[in-house]
Amino acid sequence: MQGKMFCFQCEQTFGGKGCTKVGVCGKTPEIAAMQDLLIYQLKGISCYATKLLAKGEKIDKSWVSFIENSLFMTLTNVNFDPESHMDMLKRSQVIKEDARKKVAGEEVTAQEALYNLSDTKEQILEDAKKAGVMFDEDLDADIRSVRETIKYGLKGIAAYAHQARFIKYNSDEVDDFYFIALAVMTDDSLNLKDLIKYLVKTGDMSVKVMEVLDKANNEKYDSPTPTKVNVNIKKGPFIVVSGHDLRDLEMLLEQTEGKGINIYTHGEMLPCHGYPKLNKYPHLVGNFGGAWQDQQKQFDGIPGCILMTTNCLMKPRDSYKDRIFSTSVVGWDGIKHISNDENGHKDFSEIINKALELGGFEKDEEVKEILVGFGHKATLSHAETIVNAVKEGKIRHFFLIGGCDGARPGRNYYTEFAQLVPKDCIILTLACGKYRFNKLEFGTVAGLPRLLDIGQCNDAYSAVRIALALADAFKCGINDLPLAMIISWYEQKAVADLLALLSLGVKGIYLGPTLPAFLSPNVLQFLVDTFDIKPISTPEDDLKQILG
Incomplete structure (x- = not known):
């Protein structure tokens, strides 16, 4: 793989294995190389920053913001501009040198930390080869898989944290975790068991950041209403x-x-x-x-x-x-x-x-309306109605059908699934996966709309709040609820969402349309064994399996 582009961070990656000539997203090999090197630089900065954290020192928030923006910038379909990447690479070197000075005299051996950015673009692109995902051909496939999964979880976390920080909300714990997790990826002394602990922690931080963003949006713009x-x-x-x-x-x-x-x-x-x-x-x-x-x-x-x-x-x-x-x-x-x-x-x-x-559009079209605004506060204001309807047998089951949408065929599964959901069940939806069916008529059940739009992808947190409140009302665990999660993934925010749900102990998630290419067979098996993750099959068979 040396010297060639390699990226498998999104669901549409070429052949379900990896993009090697040009990204399916439109990313050129040049952008891919700069993004690899930028992440490499972030790991290097983090090797120094974790030394400061270990001494109980606070890390400059401008560093945090830089790390966050860099991670977010390398997320799928965000930035394709070579100039902005060059600018961020140059800034990464300034921060790295500053970090180095602050821990002068302490031993730091990671290559990512010792590397200094070259002066020319040509040399930078040459250097980027060693930052490639597949550069170390001897690296254990499972170790690589868990490191990459942590990295993509961090990118998702950065997207949410960036949104919250813009309206002046943040979590110091999440801020510090960027550095800890990035440094962990350079530590060859850690075995698979050690890394899995950090993978679980990435899920915990994903929950934390969604909680921060939920608080930020609800306090700043008032809680969503239907x-x-x-x-x-x-x-x-x-x-x-x-x-x-x-x-x-x-x-x-x-x-x-x-x-x-x-x-x-x-x-x-x-x-x-x-x-x-x-x-x-x-x-x-x-x-x-x-x-x-x-x-x-x-x-x-x-x-x-x-x-x-x-x-x-x-x-x-x-x-x-x-x-x-x-x-x-x-x-x-x-x-x-x-x-x-x-x-x-x-x-x-x-x-x-x-x-x-x-000048805009020349005439009005006939009004056609859909309903949004069922965040956890709005939905739980009907908690009593929902609980009674379940107890009386009027509502049989809840289905969370949501996540990212994408262009690859096979995603009509989600439309068909939603259409097959029986009339005595409620569909919760979030993120852009909802566009597969949000303009269809679903009617009502027990006086409530059967389709409840709970928000953006980060509102997976709202779904969890709703589920936990229902589990509380029924005095049972989240996995004992009549609730099935049918999740579609595309990019790294979906990775953060999935890790968040796993961190909360949610089991039996149906995941599709395909499984991530960055999960090695053993890591996938671990997730299946531990969390009962199920790849989607057909809407009919999956529905039958859920409803029995």
């Missing part, structure tokens, strides 16, 4: 906001107030309509399009602008390259980027003026 969202278009100039970052949406809503611009959510932004402090803006008019993988078709030549706040960005077509803007850690070579000032403020005037100039 809200109807128009999924058709309205006449007039518009901006489509994609990604996950509520603060970006809020700033854009503030800056477009009274300007005659309609704001639509897209992808994982859909749940934002449920938050009272965002929904109060009358020009937040609806949701545009479907899940992330349809963006090239749906953005094709639209008479408005698009703002990408976080992943999932695909290669912009020429028909809309002049009207798509990125912000935060997102980037693509040649598209306009909107940065924030030192106070976190962003000036969106360029995208606003462009949207006005483009």
Whole structure:
């Protein structure tokens, strides 16, 4: 594998084994190399930072923020811009030298720590070979597998923590864990058992970060309440906001107030309509399009602008390259980027003026509404009704059908599964996997909508809160509930979500559409034996197995 690109971090990786020529996501070998070397640098910084932690010293939060942004930047479908990668690599060397000075005199032997960034791009790309996933051909496959799983869990954690930090919420424990876990990946003295302890800890930290983000969003924007969202278009100039970052949406809503611009959510932004402090803006008019993988078709030549706040960005077509803007850690070579000032403020005037100039849609479509906003607070306000309906036999089972969506065939499993769920069962959904079925009519059961949208991917935390409250009401464990989890994964936030559910002791998760390529057969077997993870089969067979 030496000297060749190798990436298997997402579900769509080539042939289910690994991308070696170019990423299925659109990542070039050059970007892949820079991302490998950036992670290598983070590991090096962490070897020094953990020495400071061991002495009880606090780590500079600017380092934490840098590590977090770097991890997030290397997550699938986030940043494809060579310049931003070069910039981050140069900054990593400055931080590394600073860290080195702070622990002068202490022995640090890891290659990742001793390495110094070269001066030329050519040499940097050459150096990146040694940072490749498969560079060490003698490394035990199971050790590699667990290290990689920890790494991808960290990337997911970084995406959530970045979102919380932007609105001034964080967890010191999670902040320190970045350094601890990254340093662990350089330690050849650790055996598989040792590494599995850190894998479990990555799950614990994933729960922790989702709790922080849940608190941040609920306190800042008020807890989501059931809200109807128009999924058709309205006449007039518009901006489509994609990604996950509520603060970006809020700033854009503030800056477009009274300007005659309609704001639509897209992808994982859909749940934002449920938050009272965002929904109060009358020009937040609806949701545009479907899940992330349809963006090239749906953005094709639209008479408005698009703002990408976080992943999932695909290669912009020429028909809309002049009207798509990125912000935060997102980037693509040649598209306009909107940065924030030192106070976190962003000036969106360029995208606003462009949207006005483009003029927008010419006429209204007929209103078609879907329901969102069933976070844990909203759903648990009906706890008594739900518990009684279960006791009386009106509600037979709960199905959490959610997770990431993706472009690969086989994902219609989730649509078919949702359609086959019996009428006396409730479907909870979250993340963009919901776009497979969220515009279908499911009706009601026991006076409640049968489809409850509990939010973004990080709201796996909401699902757990709901499940724990029900387990409490029925005086049983979470695995004794009439609840099945049918999870679809695509990128590394889904890895963090899965590790979080496992950390909470959830067993019997149905996972698909395929199993991760980075799980070696032995590590997969460990997860199957310990947590009873099941690969999905057919909707009919899986449903029969669940309902008996």
